[in-house]
Amino acid sequence: MCSSRKASRAKHWMRVPHFSRFGRFSSGLFWRTFFLLGALTTVSMAAWVGMISVVQREPQVQQISAQVISVVTITHAALTHSAPELRRELLFDLVSNEGIRVFPLEDDDKVEPAPDNALMPDIEALVKAKLGADTRFSAEVNGVAGFWVSFKIDDDQYWLMLERERIRGLTGVQWLGWASLVSLLSLLGAALISSLINLPLARLTVAARAIAQGKRPAPLPEKGPMEIIEANRSFNQMVEDLQQVESDRAVILAGISHDLRTPLARMQLEVEMAHLSDEAREGIQSDIGQMDAIIGQFLDYAKPTEASSFIDVDIGTLLADTAREAERLPDVRISTDIAERAHVMGNATDLKRVLNNLIENARRYGKTADTDVAEIDIKCSVKGMPTARRVVIEVQDHGSGVPPEQIEQLLKPFTRLDTARGQANGAGLGLAIVERVLLRHGAELHVRNRDGGGLLIQIVMRALA
Known part of the structure:
Protein backbone atom coordinates (compact mmCIF):
# COMPACT_ATOMS: atom_id res chain seq x y z
CA MET A 1 0.00 0.00 0.00
CA ALA A 210 13.24 7.06 -0.52
CA ILE A 211 10.85 4.15 0.00
CA ALA A 212 7.97 6.59 0.49
CA GLN A 213 8.89 8.16 -2.86
CA GLY A 214 8.76 4.77 -4.57
CA LYS A 215 12.54 4.38 -4.81
CA ARG A 216 14.68 1.53 -3.61
CA PRO A 217 17.41 2.83 -1.27
CA ALA A 218 20.89 1.37 -1.03
CA PRO A 219 21.28 -1.16 1.80
CA LEU A 220 22.14 0.43 5.14
CA PRO A 221 25.54 -0.53 6.57
CA GLU A 222 25.21 -3.27 9.15
CA LYS A 223 28.03 -2.14 11.42
CA GLY A 224 28.48 -0.13 14.58
CA PRO A 225 26.71 -0.62 17.93
CA MET A 226 24.47 -3.65 18.29
CA GLU A 227 21.29 -1.54 18.34
CA ILE A 228 22.26 0.15 15.04
CA ILE A 229 23.17 -3.18 13.46
CA GLU A 230 19.82 -4.70 14.43
CA ALA A 231 17.84 -1.65 13.25
CA ASN A 232 19.64 -1.46 9.89
CA ARG A 233 19.40 -5.22 9.39
CA SER A 234 15.67 -5.17 10.07
CA PHE A 235 15.21 -2.21 7.74
CA ASN A 236 17.16 -3.88 4.94
CA GLN A 237 15.03 -6.99 5.35
CA MET A 238 11.88 -4.87 5.27
CA VAL A 239 13.03 -3.27 2.00
CA GLU A 240 13.57 -6.69 0.47
CA ASP A 241 10.16 -7.86 1.67
CA LEU A 242 8.40 -4.75 0.34
CA GLN A 243 10.16 -5.13 -2.99
CA GLN A 244 9.05 -8.75 -3.19
CA VAL A 245 5.48 -7.85 -2.25
CA GLU A 246 5.44 -5.10 -4.88
CA SER A 247 6.77 -7.47 -7.52
CA ASP A 248 4.33 -10.23 -6.57
CA ARG A 249 1.40 -7.81 -6.64
CA ALA A 250 2.32 -6.50 -10.07
CA VAL A 251 2.65 -10.05 -11.40
CA ILE A 252 -0.64 -11.14 -9.85
CA LEU A 253 -2.57 -8.11 -11.12
CA ALA A 254 -1.05 -8.43 -14.57
CA GLY A 255 -1.87 -12.13 -14.67
CA ILE A 256 -5.44 -11.63 -13.50
CA SER A 257 -5.96 -8.80 -15.96
CA HIS A 258 -4.62 -10.89 -18.82
CA ASP A 259 -6.73 -13.89 -17.86
CA LEU A 260 -9.85 -11.73 -17.63
CA ARG A 261 -9.33 -9.92 -20.92
CA THR A 262 -9.19 -13.17 -22.88
CA PRO A 263 -12.79 -14.23 -22.04
CA LEU A 264 -13.90 -10.61 -22.41
CA ALA A 265 -12.60 -10.62 -25.96
CA ARG A 266 -14.50 -13.86 -26.67
CA MET A 267 -17.64 -12.39 -25.14
CA GLN A 268 -17.29 -9.29 -27.33
CA LEU A 269 -16.94 -11.48 -30.40
CA GLU A 270 -19.94 -13.64 -29.46
CA VAL A 271 -22.06 -10.55 -28.87
CA GLU A 272 -21.18 -9.27 -32.31
CA MET A 273 -22.16 -12.56 -33.89
CA ALA A 274 -25.24 -13.23 -31.77
CA HIS A 275 -28.72 -12.38 -33.00
CA LEU A 276 -29.59 -9.73 -30.43
CA SER A 277 -31.55 -6.57 -30.52
CA ASP A 278 -29.62 -3.35 -30.83
CA GLU A 279 -30.58 -2.32 -27.31
CA ALA A 280 -29.40 -5.61 -25.79
CA ARG A 281 -26.18 -5.59 -27.82
CA GLU A 282 -25.34 -2.02 -26.74
CA GLY A 283 -26.02 -2.84 -23.10
CA ILE A 284 -23.77 -5.92 -23.14
CA GLN A 285 -21.03 -4.05 -25.00
CA SER A 286 -21.24 -1.23 -22.47
CA ASP A 287 -20.83 -3.71 -19.62
CA ILE A 288 -17.86 -5.34 -21.34
CA GLY A 289 -16.30 -1.91 -21.92
CA GLN A 290 -16.69 -1.03 -18.25
CA MET A 291 -15.07 -4.31 -17.21
CA ASP A 292 -12.18 -3.70 -19.59
CA ALA A 293 -11.74 -0.16 -18.20
CA ILE A 294 -11.66 -1.51 -14.65
CA ILE A 295 -8.96 -3.99 -15.65
CA GLY A 296 -7.01 -1.11 -17.18
CA GLN A 297 -7.24 0.77 -13.87
CA PHE A 298 -5.79 -2.22 -12.05
CA LEU A 299 -2.85 -2.30 -14.45
CA ASP A 300 -2.26 1.44 -14.13
CA TYR A 301 -2.32 1.23 -10.35
CA ALA A 302 0.14 -1.67 -10.28
CA LYS A 303 2.53 -0.18 -12.84
CA PRO A 304 5.64 1.31 -11.18
CA THR A 305 7.10 4.67 -12.13
CA GLU A 306 10.89 4.52 -12.36
CA ALA A 307 12.85 7.69 -11.63
CA SER A 308 15.33 6.68 -14.34
CA SER A 309 12.63 7.35 -16.93
CA PHE A 310 12.21 11.01 -15.90
CA ILE A 311 12.90 13.64 -18.55
CA ASP A 312 12.25 17.34 -19.06
CA VAL A 313 8.48 17.55 -19.58
CA ASP A 314 6.66 20.65 -20.81
CA ILE A 315 3.71 20.19 -18.49
CA GLY A 316 1.91 23.22 -19.94
CA THR A 317 1.90 21.74 -23.45
CA LEU A 318 0.94 18.34 -22.09
CA LEU A 319 -1.95 19.88 -20.16
CA ALA A 320 -3.13 21.84 -23.21
CA ASP A 321 -3.09 18.69 -25.40
CA THR A 322 -5.03 16.75 -22.77
CA ALA A 323 -7.63 19.53 -22.50
CA ARG A 324 -8.09 19.63 -26.32
CA GLU A 325 -8.63 15.87 -26.40
CA ALA A 326 -11.23 16.09 -23.64
CA GLU A 327 -13.08 18.95 -25.40
CA ARG A 328 -14.06 16.54 -28.17
CA LEU A 329 -16.49 14.86 -25.79
CA PRO A 330 -20.03 16.27 -26.12
CA ASP A 331 -20.66 16.58 -22.36
CA VAL A 332 -17.55 18.65 -21.50
CA ARG A 333 -16.85 22.36 -21.60
CA ILE A 334 -13.30 23.31 -20.62
CA SER A 335 -11.71 26.69 -19.93
CA THR A 336 -7.91 26.90 -19.67
CA ASP A 337 -5.36 29.34 -18.28
CA ILE A 338 -1.95 27.77 -18.89
CA ALA A 339 1.36 29.55 -18.32
CA GLU A 340 4.21 29.25 -20.78
CA ARG A 341 7.53 27.57 -20.05
CA ALA A 342 6.22 25.33 -17.29
CA HIS A 343 8.76 22.51 -17.27
CA VAL A 344 9.15 19.68 -14.73
CA MET A 345 11.12 16.47 -14.42
CA GLY A 346 8.95 13.41 -14.78
CA ASN A 347 7.60 10.59 -16.89
CA ALA A 348 5.48 12.12 -19.65
CA THR A 349 3.27 9.03 -20.05
CA ASP A 350 2.48 8.79 -16.36
CA LEU A 351 1.85 12.52 -16.04
CA LYS A 352 -0.49 12.32 -19.03
CA ARG A 353 -2.35 9.52 -17.26
CA VAL A 354 -2.64 11.73 -14.14
CA LEU A 355 -4.10 14.63 -16.12
CA ASN A 356 -6.52 12.32 -17.97
CA ASN A 357 -7.71 10.86 -14.68
CA LEU A 358 -8.27 14.30 -13.14
CA ILE A 359 -10.20 15.57 -16.17
CA GLU A 360 -12.20 12.35 -16.40
CA ASN A 361 -13.01 12.58 -12.69
CA ALA A 362 -14.19 16.17 -13.17
CA ARG A 363 -16.21 15.21 -16.28
CA ARG A 364 -17.86 12.26 -14.58
CA TYR A 365 -18.72 13.95 -11.29
CA GLY A 366 -18.74 17.67 -12.13
CA LYS A 367 -22.13 17.95 -13.79
CA THR A 368 -24.73 20.10 -12.12
CA ALA A 369 -28.28 18.95 -11.47
CA ASP A 370 -29.82 21.11 -14.25
CA THR A 371 -27.37 20.31 -17.05
CA ASP A 372 -25.63 17.31 -18.57
CA VAL A 373 -22.47 19.28 -19.38
CA ALA A 374 -19.49 19.30 -17.04
CA GLU A 375 -17.75 22.66 -16.80
CA ILE A 376 -14.06 22.20 -16.02
CA ASP A 377 -11.55 24.96 -15.25
CA ILE A 378 -7.89 24.12 -15.83
CA LYS A 379 -5.13 26.44 -14.65
CA CYS A 380 -1.34 26.08 -14.75
CA SER A 381 0.98 28.69 -13.24
CA VAL A 382 4.62 29.03 -12.20
CA LYS A 383 5.21 30.57 -8.78
CA GLY A 384 8.04 31.24 -6.38
CA MET A 385 11.55 32.67 -6.51
CA PRO A 386 13.89 31.74 -9.37
CA THR A 387 15.80 29.39 -7.07
CA ALA A 388 12.66 27.65 -5.75
CA ARG A 389 10.03 27.81 -8.46
CA ARG A 390 6.94 25.61 -8.38
CA VAL A 391 4.51 24.57 -11.08
CA VAL A 392 0.95 24.70 -9.74
CA ILE A 393 -1.78 22.83 -11.66
CA GLU A 394 -5.44 23.22 -10.70
CA VAL A 395 -8.35 21.20 -12.07
CA GLN A 396 -11.77 22.19 -10.74
CA ASP A 397 -15.32 21.36 -11.63
CA HIS A 398 -18.66 23.04 -10.90
CA GLY A 399 -20.50 20.01 -9.53
CA SER A 400 -21.88 19.30 -6.10
CA GLY A 401 -18.51 18.73 -4.47
CA VAL A 402 -17.84 16.31 -1.65
CA PRO A 403 -19.00 16.51 1.97
CA PRO A 404 -16.03 17.81 3.99
CA GLU A 405 -16.06 14.82 6.30
CA GLN A 406 -15.66 12.48 3.29
CA ILE A 407 -12.79 14.26 1.50
CA GLU A 408 -10.31 12.12 3.40
CA GLN A 409 -11.69 9.01 1.70
CA LEU A 410 -11.11 10.26 -1.85
CA LEU A 411 -7.53 9.07 -2.24
CA LYS A 412 -8.11 5.61 -0.81
CA PRO A 413 -8.03 2.81 -3.38
CA PHE A 414 -11.30 1.06 -4.29
CA THR A 415 -13.32 3.90 -2.78
CA ARG A 416 -16.15 5.75 -4.59
CA LEU A 417 -18.26 8.43 -2.98
CA ASP A 418 -21.31 7.72 -5.11
CA THR A 419 -23.73 9.33 -2.70
CA ALA A 420 -21.91 12.63 -2.96
CA ARG A 421 -20.76 12.65 -6.54
CA GLY A 422 -23.39 10.75 -8.45
CA GLN A 423 -23.32 7.19 -9.69
CA ALA A 424 -19.82 6.21 -10.77
CA ASN A 425 -18.43 3.50 -12.95
CA GLY A 426 -15.05 1.90 -12.28
CA ALA A 427 -13.08 0.40 -9.45
CA GLY A 428 -12.46 3.61 -7.51
CA LEU A 429 -8.78 3.78 -8.43
CA GLY A 430 -8.69 7.07 -10.38
CA LEU A 431 -7.44 9.42 -7.66
CA ALA A 432 -5.47 6.62 -5.99
CA ILE A 433 -3.51 6.24 -9.26
CA VAL A 434 -3.00 10.02 -9.34
CA GLU A 435 -1.66 10.02 -5.79
CA ARG A 436 0.59 7.04 -6.44
CA VAL A 437 2.16 8.58 -9.55
CA LEU A 438 2.62 12.01 -7.94
CA LEU A 439 4.16 10.44 -4.89
CA ARG A 440 6.86 8.91 -7.05
CA HIS A 441 7.43 12.30 -8.69
CA GLY A 442 7.94 14.03 -5.32
CA ALA A 443 4.91 16.26 -5.96
CA GLU A 444 2.22 17.56 -3.62
CA LEU A 445 -1.47 16.82 -4.06
CA HIS A 446 -4.15 19.01 -2.45
CA VAL A 447 -7.88 18.25 -2.56
CA ARG A 448 -10.62 20.52 -1.28
CA ASN A 449 -14.07 21.81 -2.17
CA ARG A 450 -14.17 24.75 -4.53
CA ASP A 451 -15.67 28.06 -3.46
CA GLY A 452 -19.03 28.22 -5.18
CA GLY A 453 -19.44 24.45 -5.52
CA GLY A 454 -17.44 21.64 -7.03
CA LEU A 455 -14.11 20.03 -6.27
CA LEU A 456 -10.66 21.62 -6.63
CA ILE A 457 -7.63 19.36 -7.12
CA GLN A 458 -4.23 21.06 -6.99
CA ILE A 459 -0.84 19.61 -7.93
CA VAL A 460 2.41 21.32 -6.92
CA MET A 461 5.66 20.18 -8.59
CA ARG A 462 9.21 21.49 -8.61
CA ALA A 463 9.81 23.57 -11.72
CA LEU A 464 12.93 23.32 -13.84
CA ALA A 465 14.98 26.47 -14.28
Missing part, protein backbone atom coordinates in the same frame (compact mmCIF):
# COMPACT_ATOMS: atom_id res chain seq x y z
CA CYS A 2 1.13 3.56 -0.64
CA SER A 3 2.94 4.78 2.45
CA SER A 4 1.45 8.27 2.28
CA ARG A 5 -1.93 6.92 3.29
CA LYS A 6 -0.50 6.12 6.68
CA ALA A 7 0.22 9.78 7.33
CA SER A 8 -2.44 11.90 8.94
CA ARG A 9 -4.29 14.26 6.61
CA ALA A 10 -6.06 17.46 7.47
CA LYS A 11 -9.82 17.35 7.44
CA HIS A 12 -10.26 19.65 4.45
CA TRP A 13 -6.84 19.35 2.84
CA MET A 14 -4.74 16.40 1.75
CA ARG A 15 -1.40 16.27 0.13
CA VAL A 16 1.41 13.93 -0.74
CA PRO A 17 4.20 14.70 1.78
CA HIS A 18 7.00 16.94 0.54
CA PHE A 19 10.07 15.07 1.71
CA SER A 20 12.59 17.90 1.56
CA ARG A 21 11.11 19.20 4.80
CA PHE A 22 12.59 16.29 6.70
CA GLY A 23 15.85 18.16 7.09
CA ARG A 24 14.24 20.15 9.86
CA PHE A 25 13.76 17.04 11.97
CA SER A 26 17.28 15.74 11.53
CA SER A 27 18.87 19.14 12.14
CA GLY A 28 16.59 19.68 15.19
CA LEU A 29 17.74 16.39 16.71
CA PHE A 30 21.37 17.29 15.99
CA TRP A 31 21.05 20.68 17.69
CA ARG A 32 19.17 19.16 20.62
CA THR A 33 21.98 16.67 21.20
CA PHE A 34 24.60 19.36 20.62
CA PHE A 35 23.07 21.80 23.13
CA LEU A 36 22.59 19.07 25.74
CA LEU A 37 26.24 18.07 25.45
CA GLY A 38 27.27 21.73 25.39
CA ALA A 39 25.23 22.48 28.50
CA LEU A 40 26.72 19.47 30.28
CA THR A 41 30.23 20.59 29.30
CA THR A 42 29.57 24.17 30.43
CA VAL A 43 28.19 23.08 33.79
CA SER A 44 31.08 20.69 34.28
CA MET A 45 33.58 23.42 33.37
CA ALA A 46 31.98 25.91 35.75
CA ALA A 47 31.99 23.35 38.56
CA TRP A 48 35.63 22.51 37.83
CA VAL A 49 36.72 26.15 37.80
CA GLY A 50 34.80 26.82 41.00
CA MET A 51 36.36 23.82 42.71
CA ILE A 52 39.87 24.79 41.59
CA SER A 53 39.32 28.36 42.74
CA VAL A 54 38.23 27.25 46.19
CA VAL A 55 40.92 24.62 46.60
CA GLN A 56 43.80 26.73 45.28
CA ARG A 57 42.82 30.07 46.80
CA GLU A 58 44.70 29.67 50.09
CA PRO A 59 47.89 28.14 48.59
CA GLN A 60 47.90 30.83 45.89
CA VAL A 61 47.57 33.63 48.46
CA GLN A 62 50.37 32.10 50.51
CA GLN A 63 52.64 31.74 47.48
CA ILE A 64 52.16 35.30 46.20
CA SER A 65 52.48 36.81 49.69
CA ALA A 66 55.67 34.86 50.33
CA GLN A 67 57.10 36.00 47.01
CA VAL A 68 56.35 39.68 47.72
CA ILE A 69 57.71 39.47 51.27
CA SER A 70 60.82 37.69 50.08
CA VAL A 71 61.59 40.24 47.35
CA VAL A 72 60.98 43.23 49.65
CA THR A 73 63.01 41.71 52.48
CA ILE A 74 65.97 40.82 50.27
CA THR A 75 65.93 44.22 48.58
CA HIS A 76 65.71 45.95 51.94
CA ALA A 77 68.61 43.92 53.27
CA ALA A 78 70.72 44.44 50.17
CA LEU A 79 70.26 48.20 50.22
CA THR A 80 70.80 48.43 53.98
CA HIS A 81 74.00 46.44 54.10
CA SER A 82 75.59 47.62 50.89
CA ALA A 83 78.19 50.37 50.79
CA PRO A 84 76.69 53.73 49.77
CA GLU A 85 78.97 54.01 46.74
CA LEU A 86 77.74 50.60 45.50
CA ARG A 87 73.97 51.19 45.89
CA ARG A 88 73.60 52.78 42.43
CA GLU A 89 75.22 49.75 40.83
CA LEU A 90 73.03 47.45 42.97
CA LEU A 91 69.84 49.22 41.89
CA PHE A 92 70.93 48.93 38.27
CA ASP A 93 71.46 45.18 38.70
CA LEU A 94 68.03 44.76 40.32
CA VAL A 95 66.36 46.49 37.38
CA SER A 96 68.28 44.73 34.63
CA ASN A 97 68.43 41.22 36.10
CA GLU A 98 65.45 40.91 38.43
CA GLY A 99 62.94 43.41 36.99
CA ILE A 100 62.80 45.16 40.37
CA ARG A 101 62.80 48.94 40.61
CA VAL A 102 63.21 51.02 43.77
CA PHE A 103 62.10 54.65 43.93
CA PRO A 104 61.93 57.11 46.78
CA LEU A 105 58.41 57.58 48.12
CA GLU A 106 57.40 61.23 47.87
CA ASP A 107 54.37 62.89 49.42
CA ASP A 108 53.23 64.23 46.06
CA ASP A 109 53.30 60.86 44.29
CA LYS A 110 50.15 60.09 42.28
CA VAL A 111 49.14 56.75 43.68
CA GLU A 112 46.39 54.51 42.31
CA PRO A 113 44.61 51.90 44.48
CA ALA A 114 45.89 48.37 44.78
CA PRO A 115 45.06 45.89 42.00
CA ASP A 116 41.39 44.93 41.94
CA ASN A 117 41.71 41.26 42.62
CA ALA A 118 39.77 38.80 44.77
CA LEU A 119 42.99 37.60 46.36
CA MET A 120 44.37 41.06 47.12
CA PRO A 121 42.78 41.59 50.57
CA ASP A 122 44.29 38.36 51.87
CA ILE A 123 47.65 39.15 50.28
CA GLU A 124 47.70 42.61 51.91
CA ALA A 125 46.89 41.14 55.29
CA LEU A 126 49.72 38.59 55.14
CA VAL A 127 52.28 41.07 53.77
CA LYS A 128 51.42 43.75 56.36
CA ALA A 129 51.71 41.15 59.11
CA LYS A 130 55.34 40.59 58.07
CA LEU A 131 56.46 43.98 56.80
CA GLY A 132 54.42 46.28 59.00
CA ALA A 133 50.96 47.77 59.11
CA ASP A 134 52.07 50.91 57.28
CA THR A 135 52.98 48.98 54.11
CA ARG A 136 51.20 50.44 51.12
CA PHE A 137 50.15 48.81 47.85
CA SER A 138 49.42 50.38 44.49
CA ALA A 139 48.66 49.37 40.91
CA GLU A 140 50.17 52.55 39.43
CA VAL A 141 52.49 55.30 40.76
CA ASN A 142 53.08 58.47 38.78
CA GLY A 143 51.63 56.92 35.68
CA VAL A 144 53.83 53.80 35.78
CA ALA A 145 51.84 50.57 35.99
CA GLY A 146 53.11 47.65 38.04
CA PHE A 147 52.82 46.00 41.42
CA TRP A 148 54.03 48.59 43.92
CA VAL A 149 54.89 47.88 47.57
CA SER A 150 56.31 50.42 50.04
CA PHE A 151 59.03 49.75 52.62
CA LYS A 152 61.27 51.73 54.99
CA ILE A 153 64.98 52.08 55.46
CA ASP A 154 65.48 53.95 58.68
CA ASP A 155 63.30 57.05 58.31
CA ASP A 156 63.21 57.01 54.52
CA GLN A 157 60.37 55.40 52.57
CA TYR A 158 60.74 53.73 49.20
CA TRP A 159 58.59 52.20 46.52
CA LEU A 160 59.49 48.74 45.23
CA MET A 161 57.93 47.97 41.87
CA LEU A 162 57.55 44.40 40.56
CA GLU A 163 56.50 43.53 37.04
CA ARG A 164 52.95 42.23 37.08
CA GLU A 165 53.98 39.13 35.17
CA ARG A 166 55.90 38.00 38.24
CA ILE A 167 52.80 38.13 40.43
CA ARG A 168 50.74 35.39 38.88
CA GLY A 169 47.15 34.74 39.72
CA LEU A 170 46.17 38.33 40.50
CA THR A 171 43.72 38.42 37.49
CA GLY A 172 41.43 35.89 35.89
CA VAL A 173 42.52 36.63 32.29
CA GLN A 174 44.57 33.46 31.99
CA TRP A 175 41.83 31.43 33.64
CA LEU A 176 39.30 32.90 31.23
CA GLY A 177 41.54 32.21 28.25
CA TRP A 178 42.14 28.59 29.16
CA ALA A 179 38.49 28.06 30.07
CA SER A 180 37.42 29.54 26.71
CA LEU A 181 39.84 27.29 24.83
CA VAL A 182 38.69 24.20 26.69
CA SER A 183 35.03 25.18 26.17
CA LEU A 184 35.60 25.66 22.44
CA LEU A 185 37.28 22.28 22.14
CA SER A 186 34.46 20.74 24.17
CA LEU A 187 31.81 22.26 21.88
CA LEU A 188 33.66 20.97 18.82
CA GLY A 189 33.73 17.57 20.46
CA ALA A 190 30.01 17.85 21.22
CA ALA A 191 29.31 18.67 17.56
CA LEU A 192 31.35 15.66 16.44
CA ILE A 193 29.62 13.36 18.92
CA SER A 194 26.19 14.68 17.88
CA SER A 195 27.00 14.04 14.23
CA LEU A 196 28.17 10.52 14.96
CA ILE A 197 25.07 9.79 17.05
CA ASN A 198 22.66 11.18 14.46
CA LEU A 199 24.38 9.76 11.36
CA PRO A 200 22.75 6.28 11.56
CA LEU A 201 19.35 7.88 12.20
CA ALA A 202 19.85 10.28 9.29
CA ARG A 203 20.73 7.39 6.98
CA LEU A 204 17.71 5.43 8.15
CA THR A 205 15.40 8.38 7.61
CA VAL A 206 16.74 9.16 4.14
CA ALA A 207 16.23 5.52 3.19
CA ALA A 208 12.68 5.54 4.60
CA ARG A 209 11.87 8.69 2.62
